Amino acid sequence: xxxxxxxxxxxxxxxxxxxxxxxxxxxxxGANYVQWYQQRPGSVPTPVIFADDLRPSGVPVxxxxxxxxxxxxxxxxxxxxxxxxEADYYCQSYVNNTMVFGGGTRLTVL
Amino acid sequence: QVRLQESGPGLVKPGDTLSxxxxxxxxxxxxxxxxxxxxPGKGLEWIGNIxxxxxxxxxxxxxxxxxMSIDKSxxxxxLNLTSVTAADTAVYFCARLGIKTSNALDVWGQGTxxxxxx
Numbered sequence: 001x002x003x004x005x006x007x008x009x010x011x012x013x014x015x016x017x018x019x020x021x022x023x024x025x026x027x028x029x030g031a032n033y034v035q036w037y038q039q040r041p042g043s044v045p046t047p048v049i050f051a052d053d054l055r056p057s058g059v060p061v062x063x064x065x066x067x068x069x070x071x072x073x074x075x076x077x078x079x080x081x082x083x084x085x086e087a088d089y090y091c092q093s094y095v096n097n098t099m100v101f102g103g104g105t106r107l108t109v110l
Numbered sequence: 111q112v113r114l115q116e117s118g119p120g121l122v123k124p125g126d127t128l129s130x131x132x133x134x135x136x137x138x139x140x141x142x143x144x145x146x147x148x149x150p151g152k153g154l155e156w157i158g159n160i161x162x163x164x165x166x167x168x169x170x171x172x173x174x175x176x177x178m179s180i181d182k183s184x185x186x187x188x189l190n191l192t193s194v195t196a197a198d199t200a201v202y203f204c205a206r207l208g209i210k211t212s213n214a215l216d217v218w219g220q221g222t223x224x225x226x227x228x
Binding site for chain 2: 033035037039044045046047050051054056088090092094097098099100101102103104
């Protein structure tokens with residue numbers, strides 16, 4: 001079964017850069033697009049990256065996504081961290097017409 | 111702008127069927143729609159997708175208990191989950207797979223909390 005594995009938590013200081021990884025197993029992460037969602041406490045998830053590296057309208061350029069096919073992983077990078085970036089982040093992809101989510105990463109902005 | 115609103119009972123007894131409806135304000139045709147759930151303090155879990163034609167794909171781990179349907183005339187799509195247990199207690203979200211966002215979930219309902227308890 002295809003799985004996406006994320007670190008449980010990451011933390012960094014305001015103004016710094018943080019990268020959240022999403023490692024694929026049981027399949028090729030590059031075979032379908034990867035999306036990233038931000039879920040602030042008590043709120044609904046919203047997409048911050050779609051199609052591996054594209055930002056939806058309104059998402060700051062501080063958010064970027066990438067795919068590393070050699071390591072079968074995706075990454076979400078947030079630069080110039082702001083307190084409002086503190087949230088849970090989920091990667092998501094598809095395999096064989098089924099949707100798969102990573103377990104989520106809690107980002108703490110210290 | 112498309113908006114989604116989930117509705118249904120907030121409390122379901124063990125062994126019963128959980129039934130939820132998502133009402134779409136805006137177009138429902140030529141789109142994929144989905145149900146996602148989130149157990150308390152846990153991550154997101156995909157339940158299944160439905161296309162405007164009624165074609166479905168379900169999470170293999172839930173497939174034996176899930177049925178999704180769509181009523182385009184009412185601009186609604188629905189979820190039935192049979193034989194529920196406490197493990198099905200969660201916030202249930204309906205969402206849209208965005209055409210312009212390569213099937214990212216670009217519109218979400220606010221979510222509805224369903225508790226399974228006697």
